[in-house]
Amino acid sequence: MACEPLLHNLSYMDVLDAWSTLRGAIHRTPVFTSSSLDSRTEQSAYLKCEHLQHTGSFKFRGAYHLLSQLSPRERSKGVLTFSSGNLAQAIALAAHLNNTHATICVPRDTSRVKLEATRKYGAEILFYDRHKEDRTFFAQQAAAERGSYLFANDHPAIIAGAGTAVLELLEDVPDLDSIVVPVSSGGLAAGACLAIQGHKPSVRIYGVEPEGAGDTLLSLERKERTRIPPPKTIADGLRSDIPGVHSFPVNLQYLKGILLVSDEDILAAIRYAARHLNILLEPSGAATLAALLQGKVPGKRIGVLLSGGNIQTQFIETLWNSDRTPISPHRTSEKRI
Template identity: 50%
Template sequence: MTNTPPVTLADVRDAAARIEGVAHRTPVLRSRTLDALVGAEVYLKCENLQRVGAFKFRGAYNAASRLSAGQLSAGIAAYSSGNHAQAVALAARELGSTAVILMPEDTPRSKREATAGYGAEIVTYDRYNGDRVALGEAMAAERGLTLIPPYEHPHVIAGQGTAALELMEETGGLDALVVPCGGGGLLAGTATAVKGLGGSTRVIGVEPEAGDDTKRSLEAGHRVSVPVPRTIADGQAAHIPGELTFSVNQRLVDGIVLVSDDEIRAAMRLAFERLKTVIEPSGATGLAALLAGRVDGGAKRIGVILSGGNVDARRFAELCGD
């Protein structure tokens, strides 16, 4: 690891200024019912109410807004299972550019249709047999596009960290902040912001049991690959941490916990029935970990980032119906 961090608190604050007035400053939800269930004060950062329905717009816009006029004119490329796809598509539209997005064939229909709705061209691939990084880089090179990856980019990481920065400003401090982890961009941005502010807040990442690559990697001290996860948390179906994100998370994150698909479903149901809010499976993993008792019991003020809400009614019913 290098001694110079790839992303700093100053970068996160710079990103916050850049996205102000473009990205939403999302609300923080409180619930006495939830507090009673977990025995702590819980602060839910509702990134399911962010533009495109997920935190991803923060990083995508921060990165895209820094491109030159020539790069914007040529267009932007991305690869994504859904939320980053929508985020890049919308960022490109906001900046007068165009986007071509490489998406898995089994991406939920609502995410695919939303991405197309923002004006992007969609190219599909088989996530279980294709290397999206290699395919995405080749596509961008062939078409002369600037590639904005979903997490392996300092401006993307800094943008994602703005959600945690807002939450810390609003709450005045937390004992723990619980964050979903896929490729690790949101977790890296969060840890950069939180640890940069000082204090004793613990940063806890959450992965689905089938996709525990970051947990295994932190325990091993180097990046570890797992089979491509088969989990309802499609936004967290990474098989290996990003090199850049891992370098940050290895240094700053306090721990990783795992949740099952059934625990994710239970969190989605509770959010819908008791909190009156809709979250997608990947967006529910932080809440699932809290409800399952995986977060340090000594924490009395706990923040959770609800990272996304992109699930259509049919899919929600399939996952959470009786």
């Protein structure tokens, strides 16, 4: 079993190296604007549409970057990690493209649509109970049994790959005041911080967590990684119980703050995105939009990373049964080049 690397001194150069690796392998996702959204928030919002990335989330960036760096020996043994769903799909596809096999440890309550996609890409799935079992220990045991290359979702290469999404946003919209990203274990936020510090340090970076899943908020307040009880939130991709080893030092240094949103705020944001923007988001992917709609993001020109769109059909039906307002047939957003 290969182990996690020692703490890596991440920098802007890691993000640039990742972007060089990823050229041609990922979508350069568009940035949308919406006059109706701007009127409602009295801000200018620039929506980075990572729900249009391969496998439906930004996770493919880091997954492909990491697996492309594996040695032939490591690829022959296969890879193993743990995920709530989006990283599982991303690793499964990246493993297929890099000629290796993926095993993913997922919570038993992982969304069905994410499980089906992960299996479709050829990965093996192992289930654990997130309320009773420690996912890291579970994954370590599984990797030891298989001799697989084990890594966590805040591996330095994954952080650097995630940061390329924000690097693109900064290139497309260079005069932003703030950027807001969702926070789980903190890898995306850390990558965003690195991209901003190297490209335009004056831009403020804020993270968004669901109420009841504020492990990063608590950890930042205490200035040390702090574990919380298993979070209960509809945003399954943001149910981290402790910040990542590699991501937390970066976020402690550069994040301007954590913005909390309720599940009700997230549901309202999903409805708004579908009705007024013709964008379908999963709960985790809508958290940043929720913070914007609730007036919690400082600044006038805001970059908003929409992280994923892998939403279950059953969830959509339940959501719309509780709100009968018709969806607008007209898109009010436009693509920025």
